[in-house]
Amino acid sequence: MAENRHEALGLTNEQLLEMYEIMRLARRFDERLWILNRAGKIPFVVSCQGQEAAQVGAAFALDRKNDYVLPYYRDVGVVLSFGMTVKELMLQAFAKGEDPNSGGRQMPGHFGQKKNRIVTGSSPVTTQVPHAVGIALAAKMEKKSFVTFVSFGEGSSNQGDFHEGLNFAGVHKLPVIFFCENNGYAISVPTSMQLACEKVSDRAIGYGMPGVTIDGNDPLAVFAAVKEAVRRAKRGEGPTLIEVITQRFTPHSSDDDDRLYRSESEIREIRKQDGIQFFADYLKQTGILTDELEQQIEKKIAKKIDEAADYAENAPFAEPESIHKYVYSE
């Protein structure tokens, strides 16, 4: 039996299983997208694979009924945790009219769903960071108790909007959590060529906030770090920068070939560092997950994804003439 670490964090066995199921769903959904892409059914995939455990660990530390999230393009685990369904994600992948993110206007991975407080995002990276600060500023002005969570990759920590956003939040002590998913590569450029400092979290001190680096393959550690950031935010102590070390199992996107810039042995090693598998091991060692239950979950997920893919493939595109709509308020 492994040492029970989750009770001290206030997590129940049911919550752990829910977390596990969302991680698995994110992974299996993403794997299906690659198959659909290679079969010529969807034009593009940008993956969450390797980062799901960190994403779900973080999301579960938030108030999923009240907090605001500004995810970046790999955050399938975050948006699933915040109420987006796999059917909705599949509609996005197929770019169909019913896609709640954008009605097929944006590429996959550009999330947004107001009813779940998932804030619309774009492709130029890091623009969402000051937006999160603005939402946190609104929370402070309006005396609301919610927290704003914004995520991005380590490459984004070089953008001006990262620095301008963190500084603003630090000066005004705003209730916002900056969550950097460091997967080691900004497309092809490794961290060593991206950062002059050792860690992204080293940058926090310049903006008057704590910065921590956490093992992203340990969702309980990520949960604990985000929980502490939430506590700080709610006590009016201001923002926190959390860096999670993760791995990107796939090429940058379906249009990238990562064999051009990392060796096959490196890719093989990376794939062994699977946070979902580690979490499954923990759940089994603590007696929460059995092989039988694992199989049931897999079956349930496969059914959900099959149904979602069938539905999305057969759903209509938006009317071509609809491109003229919603430039301005109508």
Next chain:
Amino acid sequence: MPVISYIEAVKQALDEEMAHNDKVFILGEDVGMKGGVFKATEGLYEKYGKERVIDTPLAESGIVGVGIGAAMYGMRPIAEIQFADFIMPAVNQIVSEAAKIRYRSNNDWHCPITIRAPYGGGVNGGLYHSQSVEALFANVPGLKIVMPSTPYDVKGLLKSAIRDDDPVLFFEHKRAYRLIKEEVPEQEYTIPIGKADVKREGEDVTVITYGLAVHFALQAADKLQEEGISVHVLDLRTVYPLDKEAIIEAASKTGKILLVTEANKEGSIISEVSAIIAEYCLFDLDAPVQRLAGPDVPAMPYAAPLEKHFMINSDKIEQALRDLAYF
């Protein structure tokens, strides 16, 4: 009716909208205790407090980006960019974000932000305190660009901009701030965005322009009146999207059209106005459409004679109109 200056009209509009709606707030550099480098926000910090008149770090993308976030949440931010020349670091936030939020979310989210910035030359501002930047944004659907010429228009249009459910760039001519004064009613009023305004009725030649150049055009029109030349003056007020109907009507009325802007000529707002006239008014024209604009050099130099050479003035407009009248 009280006579107020252009900048007093800005301040009154801000004050009234902040009083009218507690979601309205201001953020920018030096807007708080100092009241803005031009004093556009003077007194508002004392009246509404530091929570609603926020002195920000010196970082324009942050100012606009934070404003966009607050706007998406449901606030009504007014972001001040100290000089239009310094808006460039915020272009990504304005063009990639504010302009596209409603469209990219298929109407799920929207972004009611107003971005104010003083622009324009004739103030010894040199290359980086004199530019007109509107053309850079006038090919970006999703944005609205308002550039009023008079205190009355400033007040009514700024109030509309703040109430608008979409992002509005509100460019104020800094030379006009204390130069232009007129009577403005004390009672509440707004002016719709997107509507041009005839500032003078005339029969022989038409000037279509905006901003400070409207006043130069009106001065030129007064002089030409003495020579028996009647000048029609249309003030665009909103330069994007353009008021096509008003342009077509003003152009067709006289058939001789002078388009004026202080900005660089090629690719300017008036170039687009010219294209509209070419598309819709060919058989009403009695002379080639003329453009009078700043030269195609990067920006306005600092030294007085060089600045003067760059700037539009009433003499240049008068001569161009006379040439057109005798064409």
